[in-house]
Amino acid sequence: MPPSSHTDxxxxxxxxxxxxxxxxxAVLWGLGSSAVTSLxxxxxxxxxxxxPVLWLEGSNCSGCxxxxxxxxxxxxxxxxxxxxxxxxxxxxxxIQGAPAVDLVNHTIAQGGYLLVVEGAVPVTIPSACRFxxxxxxxxLQRAAQGASHIVAVGSCAxxxxxxxxxxxxxxxxxxxxxxxxxxxxxxxxxVPGCPPHPDWMIGTLVHLIQxxxxxxxxxxxxxxxxxxxxxxxxxxxxxxxxxxxxxxxCMEEYGCKGPSTxxxxxxxxxxxxxxxxxxxxxxxxxxTSQNFAQxxxxxxxxAQ
Ligand code: SF4
Ligand code: SF4
Numbered sequence: 001m002p003p004s005s006h007t008d009x010x011x012x013x014x015x016x017x018x019x020x021x022x023x024x025x026a027v028l029w030g031l032g033s034s035a036v037t038s039l040x041x042x043x044x045x046x047x048x049x050x051x052p053v054l055w056l057e058g059s060n061c062s063g064c065x066x067x068x069x070x071x072x073x074x075x076x077x078x079x080x081x082x083x084x085x086x087x088x089x090x091x092x093x094x095i096q097g098a099p100a101v102d103l104v105n106h107t108i109a110q111g112g113y114l115l116v117v118e119g120a121v122p123v124t125i126p127s128a129c130r131f132x133x134x135x136x137x138x139x140l141q142r143a144a145q146g147a148s149h150i151v152a153v154g155s156c157a158x159x160x161x162x163x164x165x166x167x168x169x170x171x172x173x174x175x176x177x178x179x180x181x182x183x184x185x186x187x188x189x190x191v192p193g194c195p196p197h198p199d200w201m202i203g204t205l206v207h208l209i210q211x212x213x214x215x216x217x218x219x220x221x222x223x224x225x226x227x228x229x230x231x232x233x234x235x236x237x238x239x240x241x242x243x244x245x246x247x248x249x250c251m252e253e254y255g256c257k258g259p260s261t262x263x264x265x266x267x268x269x270x271x272x273x274x275x276x277x278x279x280x281x282x283x284x285x286x287x288t289s290q291n292f293a294q295x296x297x298x299x300x301x302x303a304q
Contacts, residue, residue, distance in 0.1 A: 014220035022073045042210040052113040052211045055089040058136045059163040060119030063195040065091040071198035085219035095261035111146035117175040120156040124171025149187045154179040158192035165293040190220040231258035233266040248281045257286030
């Protein structure tokens, strides 16, 4: 008998509930009402385990998982924690210890799952991150072999992020480069951000289940979410340059990375409302970029 997943059955969710959720996902992707019925089937597949998701965490802070929990109104918290059949999720699953390892190994043996990776892979000190007594890199490689698709969520898994920042004592690298160095070739998607917007994660997973690979840019990021610069949507764009003691304004002079950073966070808004770093008058630190945290350019001067 297979080890039990942490998730409940989708009891309590009606077809109307799935259609309602599907309507929100359709809006997220800019799809018309004709897509709602098939999207509802995808979400139902996620909730019943017919589209299993294995979510592994390497060197990270779990911030992407916390962001996922903020996916309201697209997917409310109760749907994520009670109804989505995440076969295993290191932060959200209540199962621990040997049963958790058994569940992961059983899922890997079954194959055919979407593998989500959150966090970088320590290479110089492989034992810096372990799961079930196995170094994370070896564990990830084993899990990758049975995956249908592999999604690197967050800038640590996508590009190395903060664990790979200089001087990088553990030799952390991004999950996709690591797997490619081990000879793994799979459909890969990067969903960077520190953290990524919940829509980017949910939208990518549902698209993979329903339609397969979304259109990607040259860095394997879904074009839907990463095709425009932060600068092009910035509410401060038409304002005068900011000054330390003056009113809010453009912060390019102070190193804002909006002009070279691709993400729709400003127009999408965080926490279900129209807010973002720039709406809060904080500069963009380029958290979706490949070079995020890789140079001292991102180290902001501290007021004395
Ligand atoms: S604050 Fe940054 S993103 Fe906004 S207009 Fe200035 S440079 Fe562009
Ligand atoms: S504005 Fe820049 S730093 Fe802020 S979430 Fe968007 S990409 Fe990341």
